[in-house]
Amino acid sequence: MGPDTLFSRATYPPSSHRLLCLFRHLAFCLVLSCPAVGQTVRLPDLVEITALDSTIHLDIRYATGNNFMRRALYDEARAFLQRPAAEALVRVQRKLTRSGYGLLVFDGYRPWSITKKFWDESDEEQRKFVADPSVGSKHNRGCAVDLSLFDLESGEEVEMPSDYDEFTIRASPSFRGGEPAALALRDLLRGAMEAEGYTVNRGEWWHFDYKDWELYEILDIPFSEIPDR
Numbered sequence: 001m002g003p004d005t006l007f008s009r010a011t012y013p014p015s016s017h018r019l020l021c022l023f024r025h026l027a028f029c030l031v032l033s034c035p036a037v038g039q040t041v042r043l044p045d046l047v048e049i050t051a052l053d054s055t056i057h058l059d060i061r062y063a064t065g066n067n068f069m070r071r072a073l074y075d076e077a078r079a080f081l082q083r084p085a086a087e088a089l090v091r092v093q094r095k096l097t098r099s100g101y102g103l104l105v106f107d108g109y110r111p112w113s114i115t116k117k118f119w120d121e122s123d124e125e126q127r128k129f130v131a132d133p134s135v136g137s138k139h140n141r142g143c144a145v146d147l148s149l150f151d152l153e154s155g156e157e158v159e160m161p162s163d164y165d166e167f168t169i170r171a172s173p174s175f176r177g178g179e180p181a182a183l184a185l186r187d188l189l190r191g192a193m194e195a196e197g198y199t200v201n202r203g204e205w206w207h208f209d210y211k212d213w214e215l216y217e218i219l220d221i222p223f224s225e226i227p228d229r
C-alpha cells in the first residue's frame with residue numbers, strides 16, 4: 001500500500017471506531033460509487049487552472065445565466081482540476097499555442113451538490129444528458145473538463161460544430177456534417193487532449209475525462225473553500 005492509501009494502518013482510526021467508519025464508508029460508496037475499499041485512493045489536490053497557466057482562458061457558463069439551466073449556479077467564475085489533470089491541460093495549451101490556438105475552459109471540478117441541482121431541476125428529456133447524482137460525475141472528482149478553443153490572434157472563441165451544452169447530434173465528436181473548418185478545429189482539440197491522457201465523451205465534443213478519474217473520490221467542496229496551492 002502506498003503512503004496515500006485511504007485506509008493505511010498509520011492513518012486509520014483506533015479499532016473501537018474502525019467498524020463504524022468502515023460501515024459509513026461502504027454506505028457512501030453504495031450511494032456515490034466512490035473507489036472501493038482497499039483500492040489506492042489519491043487525496044484531493046485541486047488546483048486552479050489559471051494559477052498554473054494564466055494564458056488559458058475561462059468562460060465559466062455556470063457562473064452566469066448563459067447555460068442550459070438559464071441561471072447562475074456557481075458563486076465564482078473559477079475552474080479547478082486535480083493536479084495531474086491540470087498539469088496535463090497546461091501541456092495541451094503549450095502544444096496548441098504553436099498552432100495558433102488556446103484553450104477556453106467552460107467548466108472543471110464541479111461540487112456534487114451542483115450536480116444534484118442539475119438533476120433536481122431538469123425535466124425527463126434533460127435528464128438524459130445530465131449526471132445522476134446517485135452515481136456522481138467525473139466533474140465531481142475533479143477529473144473532467146469542458147472546453148473549446150480560442151484564436152490567439154483575435155482572442156475570440158472559434159466556431160465548433162455545435163454550441164457548448166447543445167443536446168443535439170451535432171455535439172457528437174463523430175458528427176461529420178457542418179463546416180469542414182469547424183470539424184477540423186474540433187478534431188485538433190480532441191487530438192491534443194487525447195495525447196495527454198484525456199478521453200472525449202461520446203456525445204459531447206467539449207467534455208474530456210482524465211485517465212486517473214477512478215482514483216479520486218466524489219467531492220462536495222465549494223470553490224471558496226479550496227485552499228490556494
Ligand SMILES: [Zn+2]
Nearest residue numbers: 144145146207
Ligand atoms: Zn462535462
